[in-house]
Amino acid sequence: MKRFALYAASAAIAFTSTAAQADEGMWTFDGFPTERMEETYGWAPDQAWLDRVQAAAVRLTGGCSASFVSGSGLILTNHHCIASCLFDNSSDTMDYLDAGFVAQNREEELKCPGQQAEVVTSIADVTEEVKTSFAGLDGEALTKARDAKIAELESAGCPDTDTTRCQVVTLFGGGQYKLYTYRKYSDIRLAWAPEDRASTFGGDPDNFNFPRYSLDASFLRAYENGQPVATPQHLQWNPRAPEEGEVTFVVGNPGSTSRLYTQSQLAFEREVRLPVTLTTLSELRGRLITAMDESPEKERQGLDTLNGVENGLKVYIGRTKALNDPDFTAQLAEAEAELRQRSAGNAEIGDPWSAVDEATAAYRALYLPYRFLSPSGDLFGYASTLVYAAQEREKPNGERLPGYTDSALPLTEKRLLDERPVYPWLDELMMGWSLSKAREYLGVDDADSRLLLGQESPEALAERLVEGTQLADPAVRKALWDGGLAAIEASDDPMIRYALRLADRQRALRDAVNESYSGPLAIAGGKLADARFAAYGDSLYPDATFTLRISYGQVKGWEERGQQVPILTTMGGTFERATGAPPFDVAEAFAANQADIDPDIAFDFVTTNDIIGGNSGSPVIDRAGTVIGAAFDGNIHSLGGNYGYDGTLNRTVAVSTDAVQEALETIYPAPALAEELAGE
């Protein structure tokens, strides 16, 4: 039977005992629970320790976390976080993803398209200003006023958008609004990456499992003006094995959690979103697997997409299991009942649960068109961004959609214009698949189906658009971006015409969602947060939002079907687990250097830190503040962590610095990097 504590309940427990769930929490840096950690571990970091770590913590806009580990802009992250960079730099004659990459000198380091590194420099509370902006409003009027205020705050906070980025973050579903300011680095290059198989040994079957034998690590470097940036505030590299029971911190950007969802939101997940997602994504997986089987080129070209699909699918399968586990969901229901009971009679809180019920019911009716009216595929994505950017830039900053405000445009533009390969067969497959699923779920005779397809079949439409568009060429995208609305409206590119055809309806659906769902939720979320603060005090952590968090915990195994799972694996274990059949074939350089690899070196290890997707690449930091690993996964139980943390079972999986050091010295030698890490 699974056990876990909810956010709210655990907070309550934490103040009365050294609870089993003491390691739960993805804490903001301005809300670290010092007292709570001291009660559990007899020690907690001081403000100077936290400041040092925050200054070295990196967010990668590709969706990962990382850390500076040298004074010259060197960044430690996961291999799977930079796989797209290797992929984008590859061609049918040079497959960096398969072969790995070691820059012999800095000049060789490879630019990573679309990638940007960001370090938090300040956090300011803007709750009052944002809440005041929409006081007395509801629905779409509320979201418009709120978004305008957010755009204004972001724009005012970061006048220099070349080196800074400002972002207002909504915490506790609307309970708090914080302005995060980042120092940003938009020229990110790849310095070192092992072979893909060294990182993905065990492949999808071993993903989210442990024991594990994965060298899921790599090094990037931040550049500015063609030079590596100086990063005096970096973490100290500490190549050593983890010790059982030692305190660990994971510092990174958990992508999102849904631990504050009400019962009706959870029901929507279980009854609607997850079944649709499992079904459609599984079909995409099948389409990709067979298509990639057609040739080595397609195998290479599709791999990055397939990895993403399979990873996502495993996550959604895990969430489905969690929400179909009666013990798990009973605890979620109990926690809500307790909060309701503690809030009873508080007139200021009222009944936000019913408001969420109503909003969620309205969202159910909008969900399928809202989901399916945006076809998949890079080329459609380019077209859609170009169309929206052209339309939105015509408006004052405060009236634009969130992705197109002054503070958001630079990254949108970078992602659009950076050169990346496009594979037409893959774009056709993605687009054809998503259009056929749209027709399936909306129905043949639905007006949105007809808008999407006209008289064409999904496959024929995808083929016509992909084969006819010029948007694979960055110069074409640049000309359309620079040409603005006039260029877009004059374009006869079929993908642009198609994106234009959908845009009005997409906007109407977004407005409808804001009116009946997002607007009401902004109010209800604020009241639910107030209820929690009133019931459990203010030392709480908000749901994850892909912003900087710190989690504390310890190196610790768990019990699986009566067996104790050890805290770590060793590099020698790789060779014992190998069968020779993919994905259980050892990487070439591992096989070639087997005699020289110390079999006893710690490879991967587990900790009790509370993490989720987006935390990938986060440094695992010891009490001394040195980095001893890079988190790259959770165990299978952690997949339920989207809804609630179970300290007895949920584990972070990390690759040890010891293993990375061994790889730098013996398997994928990079003596200059090793010296740099040693601070020599």
Next chain:
Amino acid sequence: MKRFALYAASAAIAFTSTAAQADEGMWTFDGFPTERMEETYGWAPDQAWLDRVQAAAVRLTGGCSASFVSGSGLILTNHHCIASCLFDNSSDTMDYLDAGFVAQNREEELKCPGQQAEVVTSIADVTEEVKTSFAGLDGEALTKARDAKIAELESAGCPDTDTTRCQVVTLFGGGQYKLYTYRKYSDIRLAWAPEDRASTFGGDPDNFNFPRYSLDASFLRAYENGQPVATPQHLQWNPRAPEEGEVTFVVGNPGSTSRLYTQSQLAFEREVRLPVTLTTLSELRGRLITAMDESPEKERQGLDTLNGVENGLKVYIGRTKALNDPDFTAQLAEAEAELRQRSAGNAEIGDPWSAVDEATAAYRALYLPYRFLSPSGDLFGYASTLVYAAQEREKPNGERLPGYTDSALPLTEKRLLDERPVYPWLDELMMGWSLSKAREYLGVDDADSRLLLGQESPEALAERLVEGTQLADPAVRKALWDGGLAAIEASDDPMIRYALRLADRQRALRDAVNESYSGPLAIAGGKLADARFAAYGDSLYPDATFTLRISYGQVKGWEERGQQVPILTTMGGTFERATGAPPFDVAEAFAANQADIDPDIAFDFVTTNDIIGGNSGSPVIDRAGTVIGAAFDGNIHSLGGNYGYDGTLNRTVAVSTDAVQEALETIYPAPALAEELAGE
């Protein structure tokens, strides 16, 4: 909001009022609810009417229903029920499925591999004998004793297995056991079939939808000793349009329903079986779609499999929606609560619900290995049948597994030995897919995964077995069948070796399922049936079991999003709906003969009859006992019919005899058939 009545509740209502749900029920011929129908319609058929219809009703062992419609063995069924026959007779140079088939004379009629037609000749109650056989037993001991008694009854009932088949049917989950005797015809040939597109116009998008434009009809003929059989007891062909409100009967073999499931069984469906099924089947669908896109040959060779997968998927998606609909499930829960309350204090009934809970909990632990230890693919299926048959035939009849008793062996042998094409790429795809899903769900380190895969990858293993086996050759299968256990054990065919490697574990899992699930359910099912009879009287219908049932209802549309759906479509509507893009392109012969097709002829129509998969091909019969259509589908709401019938929304979709007559005369001319149907 959906409304439906449960079996039990509706039975209760039916005796107190002319309830909205009056058309619910898949009734056995020995339990037709004459009084209930009279209350609703002021008329009900007499015994002679029922006897005539029963004598003409055909079960097709391929999984469909049908009826005799001439004195010379002519059988009406759906096109999709004989698609496999067209497919099996096709080659890369002659695609009967695509082109359709009209036999110019009887000599040209095409043999249908594996197909057998069966007509019920008697139904005998053997409840006492079966129940006595396992009195005092439980678990696997119970299922063994029961199965031995069933084998004995079947063997004694049908000494002549060339022309008869006996089958003991478990009704009400163990409340009743009935011995069905069939006249069987094992030489079934195809006389007439339209083009596939005429039947599948609208394809998967329109499947389970209405309005619909599908000529899903075809004609088979039963042979014996090389001659058409005489079938004086056939239905009268009546080519006419249906009339709104007229009484209709659907007579056929609904495959299975789960309307008597308890709450814990429903929870298992929703929480475990359906999510696993949706996910794995969707991936298979994707694999097939892309593989078939590689060449016209693969497009043809994979179509029959893909159609089956997509149909199944739509069914499971519909069931998932039903079990995720809180209104729907609340009514299921209420019905159970009511039955429990009515049964309270009845010592003979006791608490079978808790017994089902316990059995279902045990089944959860066995489900994944039990499901995944039988790889997919025709060739593995042949190997497995050969291995089991060889092992089982060594035992006395009463000790054999159900599929291998004296009464079951003839059909098993026919299916094994009939010549059918095998496409190695398709078998590899199916087997590789199922093995990779097994590893995914069981886990890499699971003992069953290791048994299935050894050190091989799923794809490599599938390739080795499919490429190495000789079982595609019916002569090889015949030799191994005739050679018995000695031949099997001496065989070095890799697929036979593989089937042998899995057989022991499969048997152990089956025993475990019998011990902790099937055995206890046989007892609990009997008690639950007793509880229902005690609470609601004995005029109840059992869950569907792919045995002969009769449903009454009427020609009637329904209301969809505020719009009234008409009762029928016309043939002219096809051309209006056509877009030219598959699957909305009209069949060639439709296009060629458009000028001659009467646009006002009734095409497809809907009735309130309560049906489910397996009913495909069932005659739709009017009050006079003449056939006016062939049921081929349900509407989208009918998919929840697995768990409960909603008379306001659930509809049967049928192709009218009027449309078939027009096709016989104008589109796919078959004057001899038209004459035969007219009784000339």
